[in-house]
C-alpha cells in the first residue's frame with residue numbers, strides 16, 4: 001500500500017488506522033473511519049477510495065439517524081409536478097447544482113431535508129413556494145403555469161364531482177314536505193354538517209349506525225316539534241331504518257366534511273365515517289343541536305348491534321314491512337326518549 005506523502009514529498013508505505021466516529025453534523029452516530037497513515041512521518045494521508053468508503057458508511061448512518069430524505073423522494077417530487085432539477089432548485093432557492101447533487105446521493109443538511117419533506121407532504125406549501133418563486137422572478141411563466149394550473153384543475157375537478165353527487169342526491173331524494181320526510185325539504189349541506197358533527201363525537205361510527213343516528217334524530221325532532229331536522233326519507237331495512245334506496249352510499253362519498261373508510265373485517269366489509277372536524281353548526285339551530293347531542297349521548301357507547309336493536313323497538317320499524325318507506329306518524333310514541 002503506497003501513496004504520495006506531501007510531508008515526506010515522496011511515495012511512501014502507509015498503514016490503516018481505525019478511528020471512532022461518534023458524531024456527524026451534530027447527530028450522534030456510532031461508527032468508525034479508516035485513516036491512511038504514513039509509515040515514515042506518521043501524518044494522515046488522503047486516499048480517495050478509503051475516504052469514499054468512509055463517507056458512504058457515515059452518510060448512510062446519518063441519513064437514517066437524522067431521518068434525511070432519500071434521493072428518490074426528490075425525484076418523485078419532481079415527477080409529480082413534471083419539473084426539472086433546475087426548476088426545482090429555483091423554486092426552493094437553493095444553490096445551482098444542489099438538487100442534482102442530492103439526487104446523486106449527496107446528503108442534504110437536516111434543515112434542508114426537513115424543509116423539502118414539508119413540501120413533499122404538503123401540496124399547499126409547495127404551491128405557495130412556487131408562487132413566491134414566480135413573484136421573485138426565479139421561475140418563468142411556463143414553469144409557473146405548468147405547476148399551478150395543474151393544481152387548480154385537480155381541485156376544480158374534485159369540486160365538480162362533489163357538486164354532481166349533491167345535485168344527484170337532491171334529485172333522487174327530492175320530495176315535497178310531507179309525512180315521509182317529516183315535513184321538511186332535504187338540505188344536503190346540513191346533512192353533511194350533522195354527519196361531520198356526529199362523527200367527531202362518536203368513535204368508530206359505521207355507516208350502519210350512522211343511519212340509525214340520523215333516523216333517531218329526525219324522529220325525536222318530529223316527536224317534539226312536528227318537524228324533522230334533515231329532511232331525509234327512511235325505509236325499513238333488515239338491520240333497522242336506513243336512508244331510502246341506500247342513498248347513504250352517495251352521501252358517504254361527499255368528503256368535504258368527513259371521509260369514508262372501507263375496512264375489511266372477519267365478517268366482511270364495514271364502512272367507517274371519519275370527521276374532518278370542519279362542521280359548520282350555523283346551519284343547525286340550538287334546539288336541533290340539543291336533540292342531536294341527546295341522541296349522541298344515548299347511542300355513543302353502544303355497539304352497532306345494540307343500536308340496531310334499539311331501532312327495532314320503535315313503531316316506525318315494527319309497523320312497517322321490509323323496504324317500506326317509514327312514515328313520521330310513528331314518531332308520536334317513542335321508546336328512545338321516555
Ligand SMILES: [Zn+2]
Nearest residue numbers: 005008038041
Ligand atoms: Zn510521510
